[in-house]
Amino acid sequence: xxxxxxxxxxxxxxxxxxxxxxxxxxxxxxxxxxxxxxxxxxxxxxxxxxxxxxxxxxxxxxxxxxxxxxxxxxxxxxxxxxxxxxxxxxxxxxxxxxxxxxxxxxxxxxxxxxxxxxxxxxxxxxxxxxxxxxxxxxxxxxxxxxxxxxxxxxxxxxxxxxxxxxxxxxxxxxxxxxxx
Numbered sequence: 647x648x649x650x651x652x653x654x655x656x657x658x659x660x661x662x663x664x665x666x667x668x669x670x671x672x673x674x675x676x677x678x679x680x681x682x683x684x685x686x687x688x689x690x691x692x693x694x695x696x697x698x699x700x701x702x703x704x705x706x707x708x709x710x711x712x713x714x715x716x717x718x719x720x721x722x723x724x725x726x727x728x729x730x731x732x733x734x735x736x737x738x739x740x741x742x743x744x745x746x747x748x749x750x751x752x753x754x755x756x757x758x759x760x761x762x763x764x765x766x767x768x769x770x771x772x773x774x775x776x777x778x779x780x781x782x783x784x785x786x787x788x789x790x791x792x793x794x795x796x797x798x799x800x801x802x803x804x805x806x807x808x809x810x811x812x813x814x815x816x817x818x819x820x821x822x823x824x825x826x
Contacts, residue, residue: 647757648772648776650753650773651773651775652814653753653811653819654749654753654773655777656780657716657811658778659780659784660719660784660801660808661780661784662722663782663788663789663800663801664723664742665801666785667797668791671797672684675729675730677735679732680733683736683739683813685739688739688742688746690746691740691742691747692743692748693743695743695744696748699751701709703752708755708756711752712749713820715752715814718745719749719808720805721745722738722745722814724801724802725738726738727798727799728802753777754773756817757773788803
C-alpha cells in the first residue's frame with residue numbers, strides 16, 4: 647500500500663505547484679481573469695466525470711482510470727507551460743479536473759482495496775499523508791526553477807514528472823492488476 651502511495655506523492659508534486667504558483671503565474675502572463683476560474687472549472691470537470699469514472703472503475707478496474715488520469719494531468723501541465731491565452735488556461739483546468747480530479751478519488755479507492763477492512767483507517771491515512779506530502783513538497787522542490795526556467799519550464803518539467811509517475815504506477819501496481 648505504501649508503494650502505491652508513492653505514485654500519489656510523485657503526482658501531487660505537480661498539483662502543489664499549480665496551487666502555489668497560480669496567482670503569480672497568471673499575473674506574469676496576463677491571465678488573471680482566467681486563473682480566477684481555473685479551479686472552478688477543475689472542480690466542475692471532477693464533479694461531472696467522477697460518477698462516470700467510478701462506474702468504469704467498478705466494471706473494468708483501476709488501470710482504465712489511472713493511465714488516462716495521469717496522462718491528462720501531464721497534458722494539462724503542458725498546456726499550462728505553453729498557455730498564452732485564457733481559453734488554453736481554462737481548458738487546462740478542465741483537463742486537470744478530468745485527470746488529477748479522478749486520480750484522487752480512484753487512488754483512495756485503490757488504497758482501500760489493498761488492505762483488509764480492519765486496516766481501512768491506516769490505508770486512508772497513509773494515502774493522504776503521501777498525497778499531502780507531495781502537494782507540500784512540490785513548490786519547495788520545483789519553485790527554484792522559476793527564476794531560471796520560468797513557469798513554462800517548471801510546468802513542462804512537472805509534466806515529465808507525471809509521465810514518470812505513469813511508469814512508476816505500472817511498475818509498482820498497474821502490471822499486477824493487468825495480470826490478475
